[in-house]
Amino acid sequence: MTIKRPLSEAEPPVDDEGQREGGVADATYDPALREALNRGSAIVGQMDSLMHQDPGVKPENLAEWEALMEEFADVRAEYDRVAEEAKLQQEIDEHMNRIAAQVDWLASLDPIDLQTNLEVEETMAGNFAAWNELDAVMRLRCRDFPDKLAKWEEQVMKPMRMTEAVFESGVAAEKAKPEN
Numbered sequence: 563m564t565i566k567r568p569l570s571e572a573e574p575p576v577d578d579e580g581q582r583e584g585g586v587a588d589a590t591y592d593p594a595l596r597e598a599l600n601r602g603s604a605i606v607g608q609m610d611s612l613m614h615q616d617p618g619v620k621p622e623n624l625a626e627w628e629a630l631m632e633e634f635a636d637v638r639a640e641y642d643r644v645a646e647e648a649k650l651q652q653e654i655d656e657h658m659n660r661i662a663a664q665v666d667w668l669a670s671l672d673p674i675d676l677q678t679n680l681e682v683e684e685t686m687a688g689n690f691a692a693w694n695e696l697d698a699v700m701r702l703r704c705r706d707f708p709d710k711l712a713k714w715e716e717q718v719m720k721p722m723r724m725t726e727a728v729f730e731s732g733v734a735a736e737k738a739k740p741e742n
Contacts, residue, residue: 657696
């Protein structure tokens, strides 16, 4: 049993845009690919069991097989990490698209409408609630990606909390006026 190429070299590397050498898109989040990988992993598990049960297997072949299984486990773990990160990014994008649609609607309004429109206030409150919901999702999902969580906190949530505080103080000031 001679292994000509390690598993880690089985696929060409992926560049920053998720493209494999030769221009093939990375499909780590593709459900069909995920299903095929799961079936393949089950088959490899059965093969591993058979290798360990075979009384005729030579010790050097078994040692080589075990090294291969360790590398397979490492490759699978990396695939799972990348797939989870892609799933996380997709979830973030969905939240951001909903929030962006609300912001676009608010930006399209006439500034005079902003002073009297209760719908605007409700939309803003809903938008901030969506941001806080997304923040909770990020904190839960990014526990394995501390660098992403730190970046999220600094670049997104810190400015958002400041904006939310300004909005809430403006609403409180508006409601405190005698005519309201």
